[in-house]
Amino acid sequence: xxxxxxxxxxxxxxxxxxxxxxxxxxxxxxxxxxxxxxxxxxxxxxxxxxxxxxxxxxxxxxxxxxxxxxxxxxxxxxxxxxxxxxxxxxxxxxxxxxxxxxxxxxxxxxxxxxxxxxxxxxxxxxxxxxxxxxxxxxxxxxxxxxxxxxxxxxxxxxxxxxxxxxxxxxxxxxxxxxxxxxxxxxxxxxxxxxxxxxxxxxxxxxxxxxxxxxxxxxxxxxxxxxxxxxxxxxxxxxxxxxxxxxxxxxxxxxxxxxxxxxxxxxxxxxxxxxxxxxxxxxxxxxxxxxxxxxxxxxxxxxxxxxxxxxxxxxxxxxxxxxxxxxxxxxxxxxxxxxxxxxxxxxxxxxxxxxxxxxxxxxxxxxxxxxxxxxxxxxxxxxxxxxxxxxxxxxxxxxxxxxxxxxxxxxxxxxxxxxxxxxx
Amino acid sequence: xxxxxxxxxxxxxxxxxxxxxxxxxxxxxxxxxxxxxxxxxxxxxxxxxxxxxxxxxxxxxxxxxxxxxxxxxxxxxxxxxxxxxxxxxxxxxxxxxxxxxxxxxxxxxxxxxxxxxxxxxxxxxxxxxxxxxxxxxxxxxxxxxxxxxxxxxxxxxxxxxxxxxxxxxxxxxxxxxxxxxxxxxxxxxxxxxxxxxxxxxxxxxxxxxxxxxxxxxxxxxxxxxxxxxxxxxxxxxxxxxxxxxxxxxxxxxxxxxxxxxxxxxxxxxxxxxxxxxxxxxxxxxxxxxxxxxxxxxxxxxxxxxxxxxxxxxxxxxxxxxxxxxxxxxxxxxxxxxxxxxxxxxxxxxxxxxxxxxxxxxxxxxxxxxxxxxxxxxxxxxxxxxxxxxxxxxxxxxxxxxxxxxxxxxxxxxxxxxxxxxxxxxxxxxxxxxxxxxxxxxxxxxx
Numbered sequence: 001x002x003x004x005x006x007x008x009x010x011x012x013x014x015x016x017x018x019x020x021x022x023x024x025x026x027x028x029x030x031x032x033x034x035x036x037x038x039x040x041x042x043x044x045x046x047x048x049x050x051x052x053x054x055x056x057x058x059x060x061x062x063x064x065x066x067x068x069x070x071x072x073x074x075x076x077x078x079x080x081x082x083x084x085x086x087x088x089x090x091x092x093x094x095x096x097x098x099x100x101x102x103x104x105x106x107x108x109x110x111x112x113x114x115x116x117x118x119x120x121x122x123x124x125x126x127x128x129x130x131x132x133x134x135x136x137x138x139x140x141x142x143x144x145x146x147x148x149x150x151x152x153x154x155x156x157x158x159x160x161x162x163x164x165x166x167x168x169x170x171x172x173x174x175x176x177x178x179x180x181x182x183x184x185x186x187x188x189x190x191x192x193x194x195x196x197x198x199x200x201x202x203x204x205x206x207x208x209x210x211x212x213x214x215x216x217x218x219x220x221x222x223x224x225x226x227x228x229x230x231x232x233x234x235x236x237x238x239x240x241x242x243x244x245x246x247x248x249x250x251x252x253x254x255x256x257x258x259x260x261x262x263x264x265x266x267x268x269x270x271x272x273x274x275x276x277x278x279x280x281x282x283x284x285x286x287x288x289x290x291x292x293x294x295x296x297x298x299x300x301x302x303x304x305x306x307x308x309x310x311x312x313x314x315x316x317x318x319x320x321x322x323x324x325x326x327x328x329x330x331x332x333x334x335x336x337x338x339x340x341x342x343x344x345x346x347x348x349x350x351x352x353x354x355x356x357x358x359x360x361x362x363x364x365x366x367x368x369x370x371x372x373x374x375x376x377x378x379x380x381x382x383x384x385x386x387x388x389x390x391x392x393x394x395x396x397x398x399x400x401x402x403x404x405x406x407x408x409x410x411x412x413x414x415x416x417x418x419x420x421x422x423x
Numbered sequence: 424x425x426x427x428x429x430x431x432x433x434x435x436x437x438x439x440x441x442x443x444x445x446x447x448x449x450x451x452x453x454x455x456x457x458x459x460x461x462x463x464x465x466x467x468x469x470x471x472x473x474x475x476x477x478x479x480x481x482x483x484x485x486x487x488x489x490x491x492x493x494x495x496x497x498x499x500x501x502x503x504x505x506x507x508x509x510x511x512x513x514x515x516x517x518x519x520x521x522x523x524x525x526x527x528x529x530x531x532x533x534x535x536x537x538x539x540x541x542x543x544x545x546x547x548x549x550x551x552x553x554x555x556x557x558x559x560x561x562x563x564x565x566x567x568x569x570x571x572x573x574x575x576x577x578x579x580x581x582x583x584x585x586x587x588x589x590x591x592x593x594x595x596x597x598x599x600x601x602x603x604x605x606x607x608x609x610x611x612x613x614x615x616x617x618x619x620x621x622x623x624x625x626x627x628x629x630x631x632x633x634x635x636x637x638x639x640x641x642x643x644x645x646x647x648x649x650x651x652x653x654x655x656x657x658x659x660x661x662x663x664x665x666x667x668x669x670x671x672x673x674x675x676x677x678x679x680x681x682x683x684x685x686x687x688x689x690x691x692x693x694x695x696x697x698x699x700x701x702x703x704x705x706x707x708x709x710x711x712x713x714x715x716x717x718x719x720x721x722x723x724x725x726x727x728x729x730x731x732x733x734x735x736x737x738x739x740x741x742x743x744x745x746x747x748x749x750x751x752x753x754x755x756x757x758x759x760x761x762x763x764x765x766x767x768x769x770x771x772x773x774x775x776x777x778x779x780x781x782x783x784x785x786x787x788x789x790x791x792x793x794x795x796x797x798x799x800x801x802x803x804x805x806x807x808x809x810x811x812x813x814x815x816x817x818x819x820x821x822x823x824x825x826x827x828x829x830x831x832x833x834x835x836x837x838x839x840x841x842x843x844x845x846x847x848x849x850x851x852x853x854x855x856x857x858x859x860x861x862x863x864x865x866x867x868x869x
Contacts, residue, residue, distance in 0.1 A: 190790065228693040283767060285805035289577075289591060290584035292612075292785060310789035316580035317783055317808035319767075335583040336609060344587060345554060346605040347477050353602040355573040357593035364587035385586050386594040392807030393765045394625040395677075395695035402689045404625050411594070 032243040033259045035176060035198045035275065037084035038071050046092040047083055048072035051099045051137070051171070054251050058229055059236035059406035060399035064206060065215035066170035066251075067099075077251050078234040079202055079279075080157070080173025087152045087179050087187075093145045097137035103171065104136035105145055106160035108323060109300045110175075113147040120145065133160030152179040152186050153300025154275040154325040164222050169214060170234075172279045174202055177300065185273050185327045186302040190310065193329060197272030199258045203320065203391070203408055205230045205280040208400060227280070228400035230391060232256045232408040236399060240410040256410040258389070261417055262334040262366070268417075271331035278320040284396075286318040288389040288412065293318055293328035300325060317392065332387070332414050339365050351376075359386035359411065367416030382422035385414040480556040480605055482544055482719060483523045485530060486574030486598075486620060486632060487562035489537030491516050492738035493676060493706060494848070499698045503678035507566075507685050511738040514676060515566060515685035517620070517630035518741070519576075520730075521722045522560070529728030535565030536729055538741040540672045540704035541618065541634025543867060544719040548641045548657075549609040556607050563600040566685055573597025576606050577621035578636060579763075579807060580784050590621045597622045613640035613656050614784025615809045617672070617761040625692055629680055631704075633763040635670045638784070651863075655757055655811045656786040662796070663780045665757035665813055667864040669748050671830075673849065674701045675764035697766055699848060700832055703744035703868070706848035707831075712736055715743030718866055745868060746851035748830070751858050752819040758830075759867075760802060761809040768849070771801045771833040772814070775853065781811035801833060816855045825854035 040047050049069040054076030056064050069080035085091050097103045106120070107113050113120040115135035123132040137143040158172035178184070183198075185191040205227035213220035232240050233254035240256040242249065261268050274293065278284050292314040296303055303311040320326050338344050344364045351373040356362070361380030362370030368383045380386070390397060390409030397407045415422050490512035495504045504513035518537030522530045546555045561574045575590030575597050586595040588606050598604045620632035642659075646652040649664025656663045676699040680690040702710050713734035716723040725731055732740045750756045758777070762768050780796045781787055782804075787795035802810050820826050831850035843850075 226693070283805055285767075285807050287579070287807045289579075289589060290582065292580065292582055292783060305793060309793040310791045311793060311795055312789060313782065313787060313795055314785040315783045315808075317805055319805040319808060333583045334585075335611065336585070338585060338587075344585075345478070345607045346556070349602065349604060353599070354596035354604065355592065355599045356596045357591075359594045360586065360596055364585065366585070387584065387586060387589065388591045388594060392763075392805070394628055394806070395692040395765050397625050398692035400691075400693060402691050404623065404692060 033199070033255055033257050034196065034244075035082060035084070035200045036244045036254060037176065038081035039084050044090040044092070045085055046094065047081075048094045048096065049080065049105070050096040051103045052076040053099070054078075056234060056252050057239070057249060058399060059239060060401055060403045062208070062400065064208060064229070065211050067166065068170045069095075069105075069173055075251070077253055078170050079204070079254070080171070082174045082176060082200065082254070083157070084176045084178065085149045087149055087177050089149050091147055091149050094142060095137045095145065096142045097139060100139050102132065102136035102138055102161050103159055103166060104132045104134045104143065104161040105157050106133050107145070107147060107155065107157050107175065109153065109155040110147040111150065113145055115143055115145050131161070133163070136161045149175075149177045151300060152177045152184070153297055153302075154277060154327055155300050156277050156279065156323060156325060158279065165210070165214065165220070167279065168207065168210060168225075172204070174200060174275065174277050176275065183270075185296055185329070188296075188302055188304065188308075190312075191296050191302065191327075191329070192270050193273040194260075194268065194270045197258075197260050199256075199272060199274045200233060200254065200277070201256060201274055201286065201410075202233050202254070202277045203231070203280060203284045203286070204234070205396075225281075230280070230284075230396040230407045232410055236406045237409045238406070240408075257413055258410070259413040259415065260332065261415050263331045264417065271329040274328045274330060276318055276320045276326040276328065278322050278324055281322055283319050283321050284408070285392045286320065286389065286408075287316060287392040288318070288330065290387045291330040291332055291412065292316050293330045295326055295328050297327035298324065332412070334366060340368060366414065367420060382420055383416055384422060387412045387414065477605065478554075478556060480558040482521065482542075482556075483525075483530075483558040483560070484519045484542065484576065485522045485533055485560050485562050486517070486519055487534050487537045488515065488517050488564040488566055489535050489741055490514065491539050491631075491704070491741045493699050499678040502682035503698065505682050505685055512741075514678070515630075515681050516741075517564070517627055517632050517684075519620075519632055519634065521719055522728065523720070523722055525724070525728045529724070530560065531562065532727050533729070534562040536741065537631065538704070538730065538743060539631035539633075540674055540701070540744060541632060542719050543635050543670050543672075543717060543744065545637045545639060545867070546608060546610050547639050547643070548613050549611050550641060554607055554609050556605055558603055558605045559598050560603045561598045561600045567687070569687070571600065572627070573599045573622045574620045574627070574632070575622055576618055578606075578608065578616060578618050580616045580809065581608070581610065582612055592622050610638045612784055613638040614781050614786075615670075615759040615761055615811050616784050617763055617807075617809060619763055626680070626684070628763060629675070629677060629765070630684060631674065633672070633674050635672045635759060635761050637670070637759055649755075655781055655813070658786060663757075663786070663811070663813065664755060666754040667750050668757040668759060668867045669746070670703065670744075670759045670761075670867055671746060671770070672703050672744075673760065673762040673764050673768050673770075673832075674704065675699065675766060676701065695765060697764065697836070700764065700768070700834075702832075702849045702851055703746045704742045705739065705744070705746070707843050707850040709739055709742070710746040710851040712739060712745060714745040714868060715739070717743055717868060748851065748853040749825070749856065749861060750816045750853070751856050751861050752816050753858055754816050755813055756816060756853075758812045758814070759809070760804065760812065762804055762806055765806050767803060767805045767834065769801050769803045769833040771831060772853070773829045775814045775817070775828050776800065777802065777812040777814050779810055779812050783809050819855060819857040825856045828853040828855065
């Protein structure tokens with residue numbers, strides 16, 4: 001059904017997409033797309049996070065009140081900073097809480113976490129009722145967590161205090177623990193990936209009525225919880241494909257576009273990696289087109305047997321459970337090497353016989369562009385390929401009010417082999 | 424509406440030409456456009472988009488709309504059964520039809536005769552010569568002429584796809600009504616996949632443009648590893664050999680969204696629920712009713728090109744696939760599951776053990792050869808996921824008739840689970856006969 005989708009997509013893409021590439025400053029490619037790390041100096045890094053609140057933009061034009069962990073020196077952002085550390089480091093996280101309610105952090109996957117020097121433990125009130133999964137920072141106070149990031153992998157962190165409210169309001173983020181050897185998902189050599197091709201898909205959902213209630217100081221009945229928005233890296237498509245840190249999404253710093261080159265035995269032999277996290281309340285079945293991901297880790301555990309046997313497996317449906325993380329290697333082979341000199345084995349229909357998409361460059365061939373219908377245009381820059389990756393619970397590719405083809409979907413951009421004419 | 428030139432670069436000659444074309448279109452209409460542009464703008468004739476020198480296609484599919492039948496009770500508000508449905512049908516659908524071998528007139532006559540689930544088809548693994556070609560035409564929507572939706576064939580899970588053959592319309596294009604596009608596939612990885620239209624995919628998938636495709640391994644025909652010479656994968660050891668195979672395609676119907684499409688309304692997709700969990704496009708007990716014409720390469724139709732009612736059951740005319748599993752004791756049976764519903768399913772057997780040998784068209788084996796297959800009673804999988812599971816039919820108990828085992832979706836939460844004994848509508852039977860009773864299988868699901 002076209003009548004609703006088309007105006008929205010065209011408006012938003014006209015306004016947003018070209019600007020992503022045309023106006024934004026040109027940081028290094030590794031910073032424009034891919035995991036944008038927040039790091040801290042020293043062999044044993046200390047991060048400061050501050051409880052904050054603010055608003056994010058949603059793909060139907062709505063804005064949403066959120067809570068979040070703000071980085072030191074930064075304002076509210078969603079999701080929280082992606083903390084990157086190295087395995088073996090002792091990591092300290094100071095949580096400052098200027099909010100009027102206790103807030104904590106739990107670090108699923110980390111063991112021996114301490115809070116202000118004591119083992120992080122569930123907190124009970126005098127009646128024995130759970131108040132928090134870990135020691136919280138009181139209103140106006142702080143708490144200091146510390147742990148040894150013992151093993152590499154992708155891990156969530158989120159509030160352990162009133163999580164049905166605080167997690168759903170946005171108090172979560174990703175912790176990436178890298179092995180000592182750079183560009184590996186795990187210690188295993190067969191988990192190596194290409195520098196600059198480390199990506200994150202942090203998946204979440206929003207029930208707007210809960211957020212409205214919290215914003216207005218009204219009660220919310222958690223039994224009525226019903227998500228109406230689904231997001232990737234805190235954004236919905238088409239914002240997902242804008243670069244990291246674009247100025248028009250000031251509180252949603254993380255893009256979800258992946259950008260790679262085709263596999264090449266000489267110049268590009270290694271895959272990229274996608275770190276999936278799920279902060280929602282049901283499994284999200286993510287489907288990368290054209291790329292069976294090689295699942296090499298879950299919950300920060302390499303998929304291997306007791307003797308190091310390889311238990312990795314390929315999947316075209318990455319079915320991530322709530323709270324879970326998956327580490328998935330992927331690459332794209334130009335299997336047929338179609339080109340103007342090795343044409344596709346069908347007659348390419350004339351432009352009047354197809355309905356062209358906004359990412360298509362008019363040519364079947366990587367690195368080529370071709371004719372488009374008169375008056376039509378494209379976001380394609382240099383004959384690059386755009387291959388979609390999206391949540392396959394397709395009703396979640398929507399936003400409240402019947403807007404479809406938004407939400408947790410993004411693209412894999414495959415640039416022609418270098419040298420190329422791509423900006 | 425015309426898309427604007429968005430590239431930040433200076434205007435190229437091409438974009439100037441495009442701008443000129445736009446201006447001419449807007450000002451004067453196609454008839455006044457100079458020759459070069461008018462040639463671009465005139466559609467090619469129906470069915471002639473492939474040049475004469477192209478090799479013939481192996482299959483020809485058509486995308487359109489139509490009606491199918493689901494149990495009238497329990498009713499789902501005023502959404503089901505749909506009062507617009509022509510008897511005996513209940514539910515508005517979009518779908519694919521197999522129009523291979525039909526005349527152009529027969530093809531065109533299949534508008535508003537969609538089926539669900541989509542035709543099952545299979546392809547031999549590419550060996551360097553055997554490219555597989557699927558033509559797709561778009562017959563338009565009979566009930567919704569106001570919608571100008573394109574259609575595509577997206578082969579879900581095809582590795583290293585190029586956008587040109589991926590059927591994802593933003594990265595490439597869709598096929599508008601009246602046009603034809605030919606997809607050429609060189610499938611290098613055996614296993615069970617699925618396919619669907621990717622245009623407005625939330626809607627077109629939910630409306631029924633979904634089905635199974637699978638790739639047969641190069642190892643097929645090698646009777647040294649398994650006597651039948653039939654395998655799910657190139658396993659090298661016969662571990663995926665089988666005697667019979669059955670596809671089990673899972674889809675769902677949210678009655679409200681189907682009703683909305685028929686009644687020119689838009690659903691709120693976040694309200695999504697599953698009213699019917701379907702198995703090969705039907706619910707119990709229709710799942711064990713006979714097949715219609717299911718050989719994709721030799722479709723049987725009436726003189727107009729329309730489908731024939733399976734076993735004479737008129738209400739199943741557009742739901743041709745049976746899910747009844749029949750086999751002889753001792754045989755290995757491969758079940759090819761794929762889920763294009765939006766929710767998770769948990770397919771369970773009562774009394775049989777399943778060995779999961781593949782997922783998502785991948786043999787479960789580590790890069791160092793470590794066996795990752797496993798035995799299971801329940802197969803839990805999400806939207807867009809495929810599972811290959813093999814069971815060995817147990818010895819026959821000796822009584823008269825077959826031994827019966829149930830295969831059903833243990834995720835009881837759907838209205839059709841009231842069907843036929845409260846054991847779920849997404850349900851079928853596995854009937855095991857004494858050895859030698861059934862002849863070798865001719866086609867999947869027979």
